[in-house]
Each structure stands twice: as structure tokens, then as C-alpha cells.
Amino acid sequence: MAKLPLTYYLQNDVIFIAKDLVGKVLVTKIDDNITSGIITETEAYNGIVDRASHAYGGKITNRNKIMYHKGGVAYVYICYGIHFLFNVVTNIEGIPHAVLIRGIYPYQGIDLMLKRRNLISFSKHLFNGPGKVTKALKIEKIHNGISLTGEKIWIEDVGKLINPQKILSGPRIGIEYAKEDALLPYRFWVDPKEINF
DNA sequence: CGTACGATCTGCT
DNA sequence: GCAGATCGTACGA
Numbered sequence: 001m002a003k004l005p006l007t008y009y010l011q012n013d014v015i016f017i018a019k020d021l022v023g024k025v026l027v028t029k030i031d032d033n034i035t036s037g038i039i040t041e042t043e044a045y046n047g048i049v050d051r052a053s054h055a056y057g058g059k060i061t062n063r064n065k066i067m068y069h070k071g072g073v074a075y076v077y078i079c080y081g082i083h084f085l086f087n088v089v090t091n092i093e094g095i096p097h098a099v100l101i102r103g104i105y106p107y108q109g110i111d112l113m114l115k116r117r118n119l120i121s122f123s124k125h126l127f128n129g130p131g132k133v134t135k136a137l138k139i140e141k142i143h144n145g146i147s148l149t150g151e152k153i154w155i156e157d158v159g160k161l162i163n164p165q166k167i168l169s170g171p172r173i174g175i176e177y178a179k180e181d182a183l184l185p186y187r188f189w190v191d192p193k194e195i196n197f
Numbered sequence: 198c199g200t201a202c203g204a205t206c207t208g209c210t
Numbered sequence: 211g212c213a214g215a216t217c218g219t220a221c222g223a
Binding site: 080102129131178 | 203
């Protein structure tokens with residue numbers, strides 16, 4: 001197992017990290033149960049100059065303050081009152097960069113993930129969406145601020161699962177309010193046709 | 198304190 | 211394709 005080291009998260013190019021995380025494996029160990037998925041979709045949130053970011057304009061609130069932490073921790077928050085969304089905080093302390101994990105392909109503990117999502121049968125398209133990812137991996141608000149180099153949530157590099165040339169990019173989702181920044185190609189994903197593990 | 202709304206999902210049509 | 215669910219968070223009074 002090759003857990004990504006702290007130095008990985010301290011890199012300053014959040015766009016590069018967002019693309020690079022596609023194909024890596026997000027793992028959680030909750031109550032001694034390991035579940036994991038291959039990351040298939042991400043979005044970069046580029047700090048204080050990004051209108052779509054919670055930290056736009058240097059805003060600091062109780063909710064988003066963890067984004068200003070040194071990279072390598074989780075930013076988990078609630079959206080639409082129902083869903084937890086999981087982000088990877090990157091860059092050095094004081095720079096609020098983050099990568100939203102929007103989709104995974106089940107890897108380890110598939111049965112448990114299906115159970116957590118109240119599904120009875122498996123399909124590769126059942127884990128495409130940030131709220132579904134956190135539900136399957138049981139990531140919750142208590143994990144906000146948790147270290148990604150610890151023993152509960154981490155990301156592994158298990159080698160080449162996805163050809164970097166097969167990673168697509170385009171505008172982010174659900175951020176129409178972000179004006180011109182809504183068009184930036186900060187979303188990265190793999191074509192489902194390329195998923196054939 | 199009150200109000201408006203959101204980095205979404207699901208089920209029904 | 212669309213509306214409803216459902217509530218924490220931000221922000222103004």
C-alpha cells in the first residue's frame with residue numbers, strides 16, 4: 001500500500017492535483033471496516049480568486065476555515081441540508097485550495113458500500129456524485145479536519161489504473177452563480193466507457 | 198432572530 | 211425532465 005504522503009498535498013497547483021487524483025484510491029476505515037473506491041471524478045477549487053470557492057475573496061467562516069489549514073486534511077460540509085461533500089485540502093497553510101471528490105468506482109468492501117447506500121445490486125454508475133461517495137464510504141461531518149495521512153481516511157496510489165490521456169476535463173457542476181469562473185475547466189473525470197477494471 | 202439558498206439525490210412523469 | 215426533500219450556514223436586522 002502506497003499511502004500518499006503529506007508532501008503530496010502541499011503542492012501548490014490544485015488543478016494538477018485534481019487531475020492527478022483521478023485514478024487513485026480513496027480509502028476509509030470506519031469502525032474497523034475498510035471500504036475504498038477508485039476516484040473517477042474531481043473538481044478543483046482554486047482559492048480566493050475562484051468565485052465558485054467557499055473561500056472566494058479570502059472569506060473565512062466557521063464552516064470553511066479548515067480550507068486555510070495546511071494541506072493533507074479533509075474538508076467535509078453539508079450541502080442542501082442532506083448530503084456530505086468530501087474535499088481534499090491542499091497547499092501550504094493560509095492558502096485555501098481544495099479538491100472535491102465527485103465520483104468513485106467501488107474497489108474494496110463493495111458489499112458494505114451497497115448496504116450503506118441501500119442498494120441491492122451493483123452497477124458501475126451507482127457512485128457518480130459527491131453525496132453518494134460520502135454515503136458509500138461513510139464520511140460524515142465529524143471527519144471535517146481529519147488528517148489524510150492518518151488511520152481513518154487516506155488516499156493510495158496503487159499504480160496505473162487509468163491512462164492519464166483518457167482523463168477528460170470541462171466546467172464544474174452546480175456553480176452557475178460563479179459567473180465567468182463557472183466556465184473554467186476545473187472538473188476532471190474518466191469516461192465511463194474507459195472504466196473496465 | 199429571521200430568512201434565503203445551496204459544490205445534491207431521488208422518485209415520479 | 212422536474213419538483214420535493216430537508217437543514218446548516220451565511221448574512222442582514
